Structure formats: structure tokens, C-alpha cells
Amino acid sequence: MSNKPAIWAEGLQKNYGKTRALAGIDLAVEEGSVLALLGPNGAGKTTAVRILTTLLKPDAGYAEVAGLDVVKHANELRSRIGLAGQYAAVDENLTGYENLVMFGRLYHLSSAIAKRRANDLLERFDLVDASRRVVKTYSGGMRRRLDLAGSLIMTPPVLFLDEPTTGLDPRGRLAMWDVISSLVADGTTVLLTTQYLEEADQLADQIVVIDLGKVIARGTANELKTQVGGERLELTVARGGDLDQASEALRPYSLGEIQVNTLERQLIVPVAQGAQLLASVVRDLDAAHIPVDDLALRRPTLDDVFLSLTGHATTTGDLSLDTPDTRPLARSTR
Amino acid sequence: MNVSNLHYTGQLKPLARPRIYWTISDALVLAKRHLLQIPRIPEELVFATIQPIMFVLLFRYVFGAAIVVKGLSYVDFLMPGIFAQTVIFGATTTGIGLANDLQKGLVDRFRSLPMAKSAVLTGRTISDMIRNTFVVIVMWSVGLLVGFRPDGPVIYWFAGAAILLLTSFAFSWISATIGLLVSTVEAAQSAGFIWLFPLTFASSAFVPTAGMPGWLRAFAEHQPVSMIVNAVRGLLTNNPDGSTILQAVAWCVGILIVFIPVAVWAYGRRTAR
Numbered sequence: 001m002s003n004k005p006a007i008w009a010e011g012l013q014k015n016y017g018k019t020r021a022l023a024g025i026d027l028a029v030e031e032g033s034v035l036a037l038l039g040p041n042g043a044g045k046t047t048a049v050r051i052l053t054t055l056l057k058p059d060a061g062y063a064e065v066a067g068l069d070v071v072k073h074a075n076e077l078r079s080r081i082g083l084a085g086q087y088a089a090v091d092e093n094l095t096g097y098e099n100l101v102m103f104g105r106l107y108h109l110s111s112a113i114a115k116r117r118a119n120d121l122l123e124r125f126d127l128v129d130a131s132r133r134v135v136k137t138y139s140g141g142m143r144r145r146l147d148l149a150g151s152l153i154m155t156p157p158v159l160f161l162d163e164p165t166t167g168l169d170p171r172g173r174l175a176m177w178d179v180i181s182s183l184v185a186d187g188t189t190v191l192l193t194t195q196y197l198e199e200a201d202q203l204a205d206q207i208v209v210i211d212l213g214k215v216i217a218r219g220t221a222n223e224l225k226t227q228v229g230g231e232r233l234e235l236t237v238a239r240g241g242d243l244d245q246a247s248e249a250l251r252p253y254s255l256g257e258i259q260v261n262t263l264e265r266q267l268i269v270p271v272a273q274g275a276q277l278l279a280s281v282v283r284d285l286d287a288a289h290i291p292v293d294d295l296a297l298r299r300p301t302l303d304d305v306f307l308s309l310t311g312h313a314t315t316t317g318d319l320s321l322d323t324p325d326t327r328p329l330a331r332s333t334r
Numbered sequence: 335m336n337v338s339n340l341h342y343t344g345q346l347k348p349l350a351r352p353r354i355y356w357t358i359s360d361a362l363v364l365a366k367r368h369l370l371q372i373p374r375i376p377e378e379l380v381f382a383t384i385q386p387i388m389f390v391l392l393f394r395y396v397f398g399a400a401i402v403v404k405g406l407s408y409v410d411f412l413m414p415g416i417f418a419q420t421v422i423f424g425a426t427t428t429g430i431g432l433a434n435d436l437q438k439g440l441v442d443r444f445r446s447l448p449m450a451k452s453a454v455l456t457g458r459t460i461s462d463m464i465r466n467t468f469v470v471i472v473m474w475s476v477g478l479l480v481g482f483r484p485d486g487p488v489i490y491w492f493a494g495a496a497i498l499l500l501t502s503f504a505f506s507w508i509s510a511t512i513g514l515l516v517s518t519v520e521a522a523q524s525a526g527f528i529w530l531f532p533l534t535f536a537s538s539a540f541v542p543t544a545g546m547p548g549w550l551r552a553f554a555e556h557q558p559v560s561m562i563v564n565a566v567r568g569l570l571t572n573n574p575d576g577s578t579i580l581q582a583v584a585w586c587v588g589i590l591i592v593f594i595p596v597a598v599w600a601y602g603r604r605t606a607r
Contacts, residue, residue, distance in 0.1 A: 083446045
């Protein structure tokens with residue numbers, strides 16, 4: 001195999017009327033690696049995926065997937081890529097088995113092989129028991145797995161996953177992460193879009209952050225986190241008068257400046273490997289007789305990435321739920 | 335869950351066949367998909383059957399008593415009209431189904447596959463024609479129960495059925511165009527139906543056009559639904575008229591010549607976003 005990137009895009013642009021969806025983005029994904037396209041709703045993630053999967057023609061720019069021009073060789077490319085979308089595009093009035101056989105036939109496999117392949121994938125995605133039930137009765141996680149199975153019929157070397165875990169419960173999300181990881185272990189190149197920094201962190205070798213159709217940062221998860229700030233311990237003491245003393249007690253754990261929020265009786269401490277520290281932090285506070293209202297370990301969220309990179313928060317309401325208003329802007333000094 | 339080693343051990347090669355083979359095969363795969371759905375959503379088929387049955391009962395027993403047709407029993411006059419109305423109304427499912435697939439993202443999935451593009455449209459129109467055939471058979475039986483006695487020879491029955499199938503197919507393409515031009519399933523539903531009411535009622539489907547005021551009569555006697563109804567009625571009552579049949583077929587073919595390209599254009603426009 002050549003060492004050309006499996007996905008290569010240069011200056012991709014797309015406008016919908018007067019709305020600029022993509023303002024010229026460049027991407028390169030090495031074979032066998034995972035790239036996460038991170039950004040809020042409306043950032044242009046889906047548009048980029050639609051262009052790379054031949055569903056949409058770019059207004060300007062050039063892109064190549066698996067060595068094929070996405071515009072000129074669209075039809076050839078379609079049997080070498082898999083696409084699983086956030087809407088889990090399977091037919092809900094067919095059974096899981098019928099869906100996969102249909103997709104296999106549409107990939108132009110013979111009927112016998114399409115059937116065998118369907119059974120094979122149902123087994124591997126733990127859907128055998130549900131395979132004869134109509135998809136309408138499936139849980140969200142089962143639908144996503146079926147959708148993903150449908151995109152793997154031809155064992156494509158390049159896989160596009162558009163928000164693969166949006167709307168899944170934590171269990172479904174973990175299961176999906178497992179599946180994606182094992183595909184990557186098999187050598188599949190993956191481009192996934194996500195709104196969750198944690199997901200990008202978990203799965204991706206490289207992260208590209210986009211906002212308003214532009215790339216605003218790229219790098220590994222660690223590089224981005226260093227830019228944004230790592231984990232923080234957030235402590236709320238029961239009595240405002242204890243703040244100074246608590247700050248003193250937590251000094252040894254801090255990687256940088258401890259932020260004090262008097263109004264909220266809160267301390268924000270940049271830490272590393274906070275989970276391992278929690279027990280001793282609790283012991284120390286106890287020894288100093290400082291009653292605690294709340295103690296939490298927070299990882300940087302997409303909102304933090306955005307605040308730090310663009311100076312504005314994401315515009316999606318659902319993400320602000322896990323980011324309190326007293327969001328600290330402290331940076332790690334690592 | 336064991337998803338490691340997803341690489342299939344057997345042959346995963348697509349079959350080598352000429353393009354025309356796949357154009358047909360892909361359409362049939364999707365048509366099969368739609369036919370599999372029918373028993374899973376029984377309420378849809380029940381509605382599609384009950385509505386024309388209501389029309390049969392309404393016209394046969396309520397209005398029929400007041401409608402006089404020269405040389406024919408009213409029920410023999412009515413049933414061909416009901417058949418035509420059934421397939422034309424039934425064709426609206428094409429647009430609704432397409433709008434639904436677009437909304438659910440299934441069209442995107444199909445477009446990401448190396449399949450024939452046309453199959454998304456032809457698969458629908460073919461399966462809706464088959465579905466319509468079934469409904470017409472049900473209506474035929476209902477007709478027999480309320481006194482319908484087609485006295486044309488069996489060969490005429492089949493000729494009439496062929497015209498109805500062609501009608502179903504032609505109107506499905508109009509419906510497809512509507513389904514692709516509107517943005518929601520609900521809009522496809524109402525936009526698909528609304529224009530069919532004047533077209534089917536201001537025709538010779540339920541009453542002889544002779545009693546209509548002049549301006550309406552001029553429209554009613556020259557529009558496609560009347561032509562289709564008259565052609566089928568002539569065949570089923572053993573009184574076929576070659577020129578009417580020709581005009582009915584010409585209307586259907588004309589609709590197909592115009593609306594297949596328009597639907598294809600609307601599909602391209604809709605999916606280029």
C-alpha cells in the first residue's frame with residue numbers, strides 16, 4: 001500500500017444559498033487511523049462528511065478517499081466506503097435481517113452471499129435474537145449497531161461515522177466505542193464527527209475542531225487539552241470562611257493557580273489524574289475539619305475547547321447542561 | 335460483542351452484470367422492500383381499501399338512486415369509475431413514501447451505495463402499482479357483491495386492468511414529483527391529494543357528464559380521468575371504443591413522458607443539499 005492518506009481534502013467549500021456551510025477546510029487522515037471532526041451543531045461536520053461520502057458536490061476544493069476523487073469517481077468509491085449516520089438510516093418496518101440483505105443486494109452481492117453476510121454481521125453485532133423483529137421495536141443502541149453493520153457489508157477500508165453516539169445512553173455509547181475500536185484494530189480508517197470531546201479523546205488519533213465551516217484547531221487529544229486546560233477539581237465548602245484554609249489544603253495537588261470564587265464558596269484546582277487524588281483530598285479536608293458541600297472532578301468539555309479557541313461557547317443548548325455558569329478559565333501550567 | 339475480524343472470509347465480490355441488469359435488479363430490490371412493509375402497516379392498506387368501499391356504498395345506495403344512466407345499470411357505470419379513482423388516489427402513496435424516506439435519511443443511505451440512482455424512484459412506482467392491483471382486486475370483489483356484472487369477455491377485463499395499471503404507474507410519477515418538491519411528509523400527503531378531488535369528481539367517473547353545465551362539461555369530457563374511465567368502462571361493459579382507449583393510453587404515456595424527467599430533476603435537486 002502507498003503511504004498516501006486514506007482521506008485527503010483540500011479547500012473544501014460549500015454554500016447553501018447565502019449560508020456558508022464550509023469555508024475551505026483541509027483534512028488528511030492516515031490509513032488505519034481515526035480522525036474526529038469535533039464541533040457544535042451547524043459547524044459544518046455533516047456537510048464535510050456528505051461531501052467525502054459522495055452525497056454532495058463541493059462548490060470548490062478537492063477531496064480524495066481511498067485514492068479516488070469523490071466527485072469524478074463517486075460511483076466506484078461508494079463500494080469502498082461505509083457511512084453510518086446520526087439518524088440511523090435503516091428501514092424501521094423491515095426486520096434487521098431484511099435490512100441487511102437488502103443493503104447487500106444493493107451492493108450487488110448475490111442473494112446467497114447477501115444472506116450469509118447478513119447473518120454473519122447480525123451475529124457479530126449481537127443482534128441475532130432481534131434479527132427477525134422489525135426495527136421499530138429496537139432500542140436506540142440496537143438501531144445504531146444495525147446501521148453500522150449495514151455500512152460494513154463490503155468491509156470498507158474507510159468508514160465515516162456521523163455522530164455515532166448522539167442520543168445513546170451511556171451503556172450504548174460504551175458499546176459503540178468498543179465496536180469502533182475493534183474496527184480500527186482491524187485496520188479500518190475512520191472519520192467520525194462528534195460533539196463530545198470525551199468521545200474524540202477516547203477514539204481519535206487526531207482531532208480537528210471546526211466552527212462555522214472553518215478549522216480552528218487540530219492536533220491530538222493531549223495537544224488540544226493542553227491548549228484548553230486539563231482536569232479540574234471543583235470544591236464547594238459549606239462555610240465561606242473556610243475558603244482560605246481549603247485552598248491551603250489543596251495547594252499540593254494543584255498544577256497551577258487555584259481559582260477562588262467567594263460568592264459560590266468554590267475553589268477550582270487544576271489537577272492531573274484527579275480520580276486517584278480524590279480519596280486523599282477528602283482525607284486532607286477531613287483532617288483540616290473543613291465541611292464540604294460538593295466535590296467534583298471535571299474534564300474539559302467541548303464548551304471549554306470553544307471558549308478557549310474562539311472566545312465563544314458552543315451554541316448548542318444541550319451541552320451547556322454539564323458546564324456550570326461558574327466555568328473557570330484557569331489554564332493548566334503543564 | 336465480538337466484532338473483531340469483521341473481514342469476511344468468503345467472496346465479497348459484487349456480481350459482474352451489465353448496467354441495465356442492475357437498473358432493473360435494484361428497482362426490484364426496493365420494490366420488494368415496499369411490499370414487505372405492507373403487512374407490517376396494516377392500517378394503511380385497510381384505509382386504502384375502506385375508502386373506496388365507502389365510495390362504492392355511498393354512490394351505489396345513496397346517490398345512485400338519483401342518477402340515471404342510459405342503457406346501463408348504475409352499478410355497472412359506477413365500478414369502472416371507482417377502479418380509476420382507487421388507482422389514482424392509491425398513487426399518492428408514492429410521493430408520501432418518498433417524502434418519508436427523504437426525511438428519515440434512507441435516501442441518503444441509498445445514495446451512498448453503488449446502486450442505480452433511478453431505483454429509488456422506479457422501485458416505488460413499481461411497488462405502488464402492485465399494491466394498487468391488489469386493491470383493485472378487492473374492489474372488484476366488492477363490486478360483485480353489490481351487483482356489478484361486467485359483461486365484456488375476459489380478454490376485455492384484462493385490457494381494462496392493463497389500462498388501470500398504466501394509470502396507476504403514470505399518476506405515481508406525478509405523485510413522486512410532488513413528494514420530492516415539498517419538504518415534509520404531511521405536505522406530501524395534502525399536496526398529493528388536493529388536486530385529485532376536482533380531477534376525479536369533475537369527470538365521468540361517478541355521473542354522466544351530460545348533466546353538467548357547459549363549461550364544466552367541456553373540461554370533464556376532455557380531461558385524462560374521464561378518458562381512462564370511459565375506456566375501462568367500455569371494455570368492462572362489452573362496448574369498447576378504440577379511439578377512447580387510444581386517448582386514455584396517450585394521456586398516460588404523455589404523463590410519463592413529462593413527469594419521469596421532472597421527477598428525476600426534482601430528485602436531483604432535493605438530494606443536492
